[in-house]
Amino acid sequence: MRFRFTPEEEAFREEIRAFLREELPAGWAESGGGGVFGEAAEDRYQFLRDFQRKLSQRGWLTLGWPKEHGGMAAGHMMQVIYSEEMAYNRAPTQVGVGPDRVGPTIILAGTKEQKARHLPGIAGAETVWCQGFSEPGSGSDLASLQTRAEADGDFFVVNGQKIWTSIAHKADWCVLLVRTDPDAPKHKGISYLLVDMTLPGIEVRPLVDLTDRHTFNEVFFDNVRVPRDCLVGELNQGWYIAAATLDFERSGINRVVAGIRIFEELAAYCRQRANGERPADRAGVGEKLAELALEFQIGRLMAYRVASMQARGQVPNAEASLSKVFGSELQQRLADAALNILGLPAQLTAVSAGAPLGGRLHEYYLSTAGLTIAAGTSEIQRNIIAGRGLGLPRG
Ligand SMILES: Cc1cc2nc3c(=O)[nH]c(=O)nc-3n(C[C@H](O)[C@H](O)[C@H](O)COP(=O)(O)OP(=O)(O)OC[C@H]3O[C@@H](n4cnc5c(N)ncnc54)[C@H](O)[C@@H]3O)c2cc1C
Secondary structure (H helix, E strand, O other): OOOOOOHHHHHHHHHHHHHHHHHOOOOOOOOOOOOOOHHHOHHHHHHHHHHHHHHHHHOOOOOOOOHHHOOOOOOHHHHHHHHHHHHHOOOOOOOOOHHHHHHHHHHHHOOHHHHHHHHHHHHOOOOOEEEEOOEOOEOOOHHHOOOEEEEEOOEEEEEEEEEOOOOOOOOOEEEEEEEOOOOOOHHHOEEEEEEEOOOOOEEEEEEEOOOOOEEEEEEEEEEEEEEHHHEEOOOOEHHHHHHHHHHOOOOOHHHHHHHHHHHHHHHHHHHOOEOOEOHHHOOOHHHHHHHHHHHHHHHHHHHHHHHHHHHOOOOOOHHHHHHHHHHHHHHHHHHHHHHHHHOHHHHOOOOOOOOHHHHOHHHHHHHHHHHHOOOOOHHHHHHHHHHHHOOOOOO
């Protein structure tokens, strides 16, 4: 077993660190960056867009894309290093799902015209994309989705509703899964469309989340006429097209590393004396922090394992689910531990002088709730681990 990064990988890590020192405002990471799902916070939005353009100029927005499409063709370990450094420094990586999901999908399955039309805008951080997959009755069982698209000459006429559509209110385009054959078995009657969000008949309604932020939306489609050339791949093959991009980096290292940063801040706070008391002197605090330190080491190794499998051309199934469950639930355990250790002051916000960890803990606690739901719930991940990982029958 060779367990270290190559000199080239280490040099890349240093390059990212130097870039972030130069480009992030002073105290950005210490003040919490954008939060767990902070991309839509109004006061940060313009900064995020500008920062994304700087990442684009370096080619980092499209690190894993093939060179012929403007990418850097970087391997999975390079992508992991990038994700790791960005997450540790709380640097904003991308707005919407263009670079990591839509671009790879168009590269794999799009037409020549779709590539020419959309890839430069995504790579250049000019267009913002949202993902219209989930519906009120279809989340975990996504293949049961009901939004319909009926062919009408050179158009599809789309009717239905999507929900939890992150950043739809800022998005220029949406990748939309629609039912095009209601009579086919559910996975086989779905198509994948690229939808211009300015088309008549699209209505975006805000959903404010439990941290009081507007990131989610409901999106309604009322007889929206989408040109037929916006279909990606073949008709009724949308399910498989959406699944095909899973090969792009999905180690989950960013989840673990985001938690490590907060864990380090919590440990530092516990070492200090405040108001005559030092949290670390209290019974059980050291033990709890040591337990979390252990878990973060495990989480990091699980993410590296996924990346190293991908680097060797293997497809991690149960391994990616293990990393996802462990990394997301670990952040919830950390948030829970922080609130228990620090007690009521942990609920203070940044406006209160002396609030622990800059008054960010209560929001961190609330926002970690979504981590075990987004990108496949913990229950669904456990089903995958049981079925594909352990060979157990479906319950
Ligand atoms: C932060 C965040 C961002 C999101 N962004 C987007 C986005 O941009 N675009 C988009 O399309 N969607 C987005 N979603 C939606 C997300 O994909 C869904 O919430 C998720 O797939 C779960 O679906 P659901 O909410 O309908 O819950 P359901 O599927 O209804 O599940 C409800 C509960 O039942 C459990 N459950 C369901 N089926 C099973 C089963 N077979 N076995 C055991 N337990 C089961 C689930 O684990 C869950 O606890 C986002 C969600 C979050 C939290």
